[in-house]
Amino acid sequence: MDAVVVGAGPNGLTAAIALAESGLEVVVYEAAGAVGGGARTEELVPGFRYDPCSGAHPTGAGSPVFARMPLAKHGLEWVQPELPMAHPFPDGSAAVLSRSVAETAESLGPDASAYRRLMAPFAGRWPQLVDAVMRPPLAGPPRHPVLSARMGSYGVLPATVLQRRFAAERARGLFAGMAGHGSAPLTSPLTAGFGMMFALSGHDVGWPVARGGSQAIADALAGYLRSLGGVIHTNRRIRTMAELPRARAYLFDTAPEGLLEIAGDRLPARSARSLARYRRGLSVFKLDYALDGPMPWTSPDARRAGTIHLGPTATEINASLTTASRGRMPEVPFLLTGQPTVADPGRAPEGKHVFWAYGHVPYGWDGDATEAIERQIERFAPGFRDLVLARRVTTPADLEAHNPNNVNGGISVGSTAGLNALFRPTFAPVPYATGNPSVFLCSSATPPGPGVHGLCGEYAARTALRRVFGRRR
Template sequence: MSESYDAIIVGSGPNGLAAAVTLARAGLSVALYERQNTLGGAASTGEVTLPGFRHDLGSAVHPLALQSWFFREFGLERRVRFVVPEVSFAHPLDGARAGLAYRDLHRTADALGRDGAAYARLLAPLVAHLRGVADFTGNALLRIPGDPLAAVFFGIRSLEQGGPWWNARFREDVAPAMITGVSAHSILPQPSLAAGGAGLVLATYAHGRGWPIPVGGSQSIADAMISDFRAHGGAVHTGVDVADLRQLPPARAVLLDVTPRALVRLAGDRMPWAYRRAMERFRYGGGVAKVDFALSDPVPWADPDVALAGTVHLGGTRAEIAAAENAVLRGGHPDAPYVLAAQPSLFDTTRAPEGRHVLWAYTHVPAGSAADREEAVVAQIERFAPGFRDTVLASSSRTAVDVATWNPNFPGGDISAGAPSLPQLVGRPVYSPDPWRTPMPGIYLCSSSTSPGPGVHGLAGWQAALSALRHEFGTRLRPDLAPRDDQIASV
């Protein structure tokens, strides 16, 4: 590696790509290094079951894509075609019942019977302050919120849904199950303040602008950033496993889309002792086991309206999901686990051969679990969709160990790249107004292990790049990221 660059990015996940785009748009010479032979990280799509069936290898549905400050500046909606289902998520219950989270909050509430008004009162102020909620939760939390009222509404409701009194406003079982279904995305104790907050953010997006599905798969999001990076002179090096920062060519700034654990290994003795201790104290959360299915027909849900949703939360009542999730955090593998499923082929015909379908699913497991959870996932789907087994043409199952091997940013299968507990959301990975900048000159951390945390939003990479521009290149100007006319996707 005899070249030299203004900046180097290690890792091509959504945050690494966001950093690369931002620095290249600033007119710098930038190189991107990726250990895999393909780019995209958690925003990758590939054939893992049968030819012609395209599965999202990481994230499938993107609640943050339409609200991320970075993606708004990048003009993602103009670059990538999205389908936004009428129902953001569905929550089946026994007895062929289901809660449906329509984008229209009032339509959702009307179908919830006695709890409809309570559900609407919980979420209406947040939906009304959608942009404020998005910017507050998508920023370093040590900063003053731009919309203080949104922060107040969000904080009060997070306390409610994160405490033992979380059922106080509800009288029936559907509405609270729906809230816990989105809260359980976090892989945190149920109830807890951080889990309650995560659920409210996702529910707010569900009733704000919906949960979009990218046409062509999540790879479309990564490809839009890769294309822009290359169009502005970026150099891409794939198949390069960086094991030590000294491997890299000279650069004024190095931005690492890696975990704190990997940063310690890459930096070696260059890292100050106190900062090393902080990185070693960073805690990782539970893992996921993932199953992808190639199907002959759509999932035969007992309540056919569930097929209107792009995302489905399986696990039963609020109490059942809480019991399953808390059992995982105690090291168990519950017989009736929480399962998160997505059916993109119902909305995007590019995902499977004509008349066929794909189903994306994962369940939570203890970190580092080697247990194959395919049968538990199938059984939970069958509970709410009798006959599902008969539609399965092929499947691909990955344990938490497999997930971590595929993407080292998911240690032990932790797709959040670090437990999103309240302390580790406020101080991620350290308590600082600039948590992306390390004490090592020119070295920045830009993964989901930094603020604002997990999700395909690009915010950590964007903020790290802006920090590098300030400190290494002496500019506070934000590069213009808007697409050119030839980068706008056709409808």
Template sequence: MSYDAVIIGSGPNGLAAAITLAQQGLRVLVIEARATPGGGLRTQSLTLPGFKHDVCSAIHPLAQASPFFRSLALTTEEVEWITPPISLAHPLDDGTAVGVAPSLAETAEGLERDAGRWRRLFAPLVDRWPAFIDDLLAPLHLPRHPLLFGAYAPLLAAPATWLARLWFQDERTRALFAGMAAHSLLPLERPPSAGVGLLLTLLAQSVGWPVAEGGSQRIADALVRRLQRLGGDVVCGWEVTDFAELPPARAYLFDTAPKGLLRIMGERLPSGYRRQLERFRYNPGVFKIDWALERPIPWRAKLCHQAATVHVGGTLEEIAASERAVWRGKCPERPFVLLAQQSLFDPTRAPAGKHVAWAYCHVPHGSTVDMTEAVERQIERFAPGFRDCILARATRCAAEMEAYNPNYVGGDINAGVQDLFQHFTRPALSLTPYRTPLKGVYLCSSSTPPGGGVHGMCGYYAAQTVLKDWNALG
């Protein structure tokens, strides 16, 4: 059977590309190597029966905010979003915590002497967040809202340590911003780590940091059902190893890392383009832990019980040192830990009275080191008695993350370094990053702009490139 478009990979970007094309009445096939679709949007029983664990992505502000997801207007029957009262909590050694609420006013109230500075920094963004997000989650272009975007461009391109120390007076606020910026997987002294911190903090105060009831798999399932209603096909359990095995189509879109595209296309790609893909730089990896818990995590700070996401890492200096060590090829003794406790707000995740928790820390690229002890020691530091709550755990080192999903090259869940240079050259130096030199072959993964996260915009823009090419041909 022939198709208008074949998409290899069913992550959020592959499904976004498929839906965008199917909305134009095109016949689309999505091919997935695993038994279920979703890529980073999978939920499985990793520990004990009845405990549902998000395999990769767990918290979804970008899915709430991105233009693609907003255009879908998923109903509550498709995905039930649960937004905790606190978007993010950051515990400190004095037994307190600082946090970000889904409200600028409420967040500022908790920041004491930095309250005014916080309002001045974020009020223009929160007031006009859709305009800002639409410009930010896009490939290189002339901003649609140049005054707003231009005013923040220097801060977006800055190192997080510089912005935190310049703008905030209180060490608590600096620590809070450092945790946000550490999602960049960059050393916090390197630009544009501040941009990631600004984006995530903006989302925390506008759409919140929600979880999907029942698990992240529900998002993938909703996208698949939407695609099928548009006439698209999804085939799972088919690992594409060579381009020759694919059915005839006008366009092929790869929701893969550059390494995956190279593996499947081989010598068909021109040598110059191949060399660019081979030089594509990947981030450090992650070490992931999922826990089945007897009871909730016993945080000392009350604020941590109101958030599904907790940043465990202490001060700005500690978090910066942890991320710096990873880039130097060392596993930090005190890693910065990103933790989610979905079952506090979604009782479907665990048997009655029980709980789940999800966490990862950054480690050197391809690491095989078991970071369980270091991660649990960090959590115990702010939640004494945490280990007594553990019924079972499941872990994956960085190398095992790649074995599970080849798109996580070396355990990199962000599909490539996003520094100032590679942010605009993902995956190669080109004005049309989704188009390869081969006619009808495109890349639509997070290795293209705007980069990692569950937003679907890489797939959306890749599909728009396909449509533009076809229109040009008449």
């Protein structure tokens, strides 16, 4: 056997594909009954398909590695909602993230030209931006030095600093909501980078859903891998190296905790110790719904968006993330929500919908956030509770039971605060290497971090190809 991959999430599958494309024999072992990890789709109640984890896919649709694979041939179709994202206010108005910079700017009133000025140097340059930003930070000189330097000068800032360019609450709230995807207090360095990249992905690639559900992404990756001769075993939770066949390279699409459990005794003591010090971030509490009709948003813009952020103000969003990071449950949680059936009605019976919402809670929190989350939704969509046909509550512990990578309900597989967003899982020039020359980490615990984009898997596979097999891609 040439290579073994543990875990069939988007990164494990992408790593396996990169190895198989190079003519190597690859086998993948997956703990769950289905491939996909954070890109899966299940039935909530008969007729209603929902995504237990990832739902919206700016980084998937904008991934250069997915783009070069024949995923459409294997069933993947991106579908775009009319608006990538809306950021409603309780008065029924909304700031919006549109495909068009002009429409977005227009929704920001007095800050329209400040927004246009901020985005102008970057809009329309997504491939170069991904190349500049979504790569291992110490991988060598940037290929687009001017763009990298310009984005770097904004991206390193805390979102609370960059948003001072805006005078009014609408633009500040919109930007804070996008920066909040970084799952860290907005006073942390680099959170502005999340805000910029989420805004620019909205303009350049959209925030689409996968037709039929996020499982379609994983199924397309698995289908392509099998077409290259790769083999996937599901229902195989690996706990020791002895359970794996002998191979020249082992790639782990696991959390550092999983790598240490399975191969800790094969790593140099120093590497194992630094992996064990890996910092964890916030946890997530998620609710999924089957609804009797469309979401009753008071904002007409929210009704046509795929993703809706419920803050609404930058101050409230930052307070929510800061409170959770200090170990307390925020009374008014900042929520990321989505209504995939607006773009992809086939996931529910005619006229019905699926809807999801999640908020950040303290790491490993074991309380019940259902009431706080539903109260926040009702602020922007009064009467929403009356439409609920079925509800699935997913606590941090449930998230870990669903996927061992979500240790204690952390969905970013480690802290993304400050430099942890760049140097993952440890500060190392080649973050995919583990100190054992045949063992590599390929999960979102490595750069460029969380998201369904496969880039961690691609970079890890390139490292293994170069170091073990003497090949370059």
